[in-house]
Amino acid sequence: MTDFELTRRQFDLPEGMIYLNGNSLGPMPRESVPAMTRFLKDEWRTELIKGWNTKDWFMQTNTLGDRVGRLIGAPPGTTVVGDTLSIKVFQAVAAGMAMVPDRKVVLSDNGNFPTDLYIVEGLIKLRDAGYELRTPDPEDVMDNITEEVGVVMITEVDYRTGRRHDMKAIIDKAHGVGAVVVWDLAHSAGAVPVDVGGCDTDFAIGCTYKYLNGGPGAPAFIHVAPRLLETVEPFLSGWYGHEAPFAFDINYRPMAGKIERMRIGTPSIASFVLLSTALDIWDRVDMNDLHAKSVELSELLIGEIESRCPALRLVSPRDPQARGSHVSFAFEHGYACMQALIADNVIGDFRAPDVMRFGIAPLFIGRDDILAAVGKLERILKDERWKDERFQKRSLVT
């Protein structure tokens, strides 16, 4: 049984803050400072170049990958961390296209996180071979999985509404018509139970700075189905994925049959230190316990807001199994209202045009937080405090 009282104490949250934005950037584990100081003093300073051997920097792509992999149901040896999610989208979709060279349609949906669509746009421009990106409404994805489609690229949990796609149904239909499937788990990893192995997805990708708490700009991950590891083309084929990275061969040979081939260039080891510290907490978490807690807290939040803040309208699915781990409400003055809430030390965020998002991360959020947050929200609405001029100004990052 996961001990959420323990996990809560393992984070260093500012006094008095209720942080409902772990779906965007997770908070800092208490161990981050000592772990990073040890890395700097005992590894980089002391070992210098030898650290690549003596401190095993080189294989952290894989050891961290396996630890993330456990949280998404990936068998060991099928997940590596590194780069950014955008880069991993590119690698996965490019590799997928190459597996079905005669098909020119990439299917996504118009609720997908925009950067995934941008990356496919760039890839199609580069391929210059009649490819097409289709983005129907999310609810029409299943109907659009036809024999024209080469690659289906879907984000499981919608970043605005929290609506969750049916992973297994989409994979089964896509495989039935001979398409390759890429899942973006940015809002799923550490949020909901995912079984990439059991569902037999071809690729899964995601980031580690949201629910996984790896720190701002923490590395991305990529999982490749074991059946594809012999043949998958990395395309972004850097030295770190080479069969013999220190032979300095002039020709590229991807690491045979191993997930290593999806590695590209030299990764930031400092970013791995922070991710590793965060995973020390996750290593003792059961994803089913976490999800049960997430549902409990989400239901509490929805019930409280609907009864105490009737101006807000739920835009997330009402069925907890159809949601990720954030809950969104529409409110005409949502931006200013969220600014007022943030000023009151309850941190959620806002997505255009009118969506207020609340991330439920049970590792550090409890029932008391939810009740206190809704209490503050209720008072802001009653006092119409969102009308204050200082809450109207838009900042760079929303």
Place this chain on the structure above:
Amino acid sequence: MTDFELTRRQFDLPEGMIYLNGNSLGPMPRESVPAMTRFLKDEWRTELIKGWNTKDWFMQTNTLGDRVGRLIGAPPGTTVVGDTLSIKVFQAVAAGMAMVPDRKVVLSDNGNFPTDLYIVEGLIKLRDAGYELRTPDPEDVMDNITEEVGVVMITEVDYRTGRRHDMKAIIDKAHGVGAVVVWDLAHSAGAVPVDVGGCDTDFAIGCTYKYLNGGPGAPAFIHVAPRLLETVEPFLSGWYGHEAPFAFDINYRPMAGKIERMRIGTPSIASFVLLSTALDIWDRVDMNDLHAKSVELSELLIGEIESRCPALRLVSPRDPQARGSHVSFAFEHGYACMQALIADNVIGDFRAPDVMRFGIAPLFIGRDDILAAVGKLERILKDERWKDERFQKRSLVT
């Protein structure tokens, strides 16, 4: 005048170690630990998601880019940091290809760092349009710049021998035949004076973990000529390069006329903290002073080794202007000899088949270090200590 006594004190080197490997992984600045601790406690912990605004995480790609840019002669607003060098090679060469769509030859040389060649191999495989990578001997590059060539991709300083290409001559000839030029400055930035602006290169890329001392896996950089910023295609087109990154548009529009368009995904802010701390030292360094000191120390090293260690044969160019800031010697038992030297706390490295490399980084290396290092090398050779069995075993990272 650069104060090298001051810069030396700004690094935290292990007691007794002579570190001649700053060309591979630079040492840790003393300020790294307090700077990182401040970042963790006062930024990530305290500001959380707000840090993107309040601590200006978002634009560090550019502020750090400009600081690196000064060291390579790039005007402000033409350089950004992020990703890995492999990714930046891909972006630059892909963009270059698109500028001369009718030309199918990418020209490099067989002394280039292998990952650059691997990345072009992957890119060509992806383009699938009759492209060809040519890799003549380095001395034949000029003769191979013909009207067939679309992109010339060259690493200025050879990672093994330190041999330096004539940047201006190659750019002028390439532009004369209508080709686009990409310079890899991995072994140049912080090593030799470079004037990418004055030479009018199309692209320059490099890494910051070598001479720039940004830490293991520190971010890469890319410079694009100002005349190209309106039209250059990022191809790896992530949200961070979008005209309106927080509008969440469904279509990609590269940031108009700005180097921002070469940004891709969310960068590791922790890696930026380390790079920023290292650049605090570089901000007070004049590259001409640095180069003069590098030449002085390199000449001393060559003279001492040639007179005291006659078994070693210089493989770097004898003309200091034709070299980068490392010096290489061939020795049949070079691997074991370097291991013996490392065991004696003089850190250089080895590149197959027989090259012993010594990096000269004047920010923290002085005349005494050179003399002491050669003294130890001389004794190892006189005692034939390299024959010791423990120096024969090859480690993962060489």
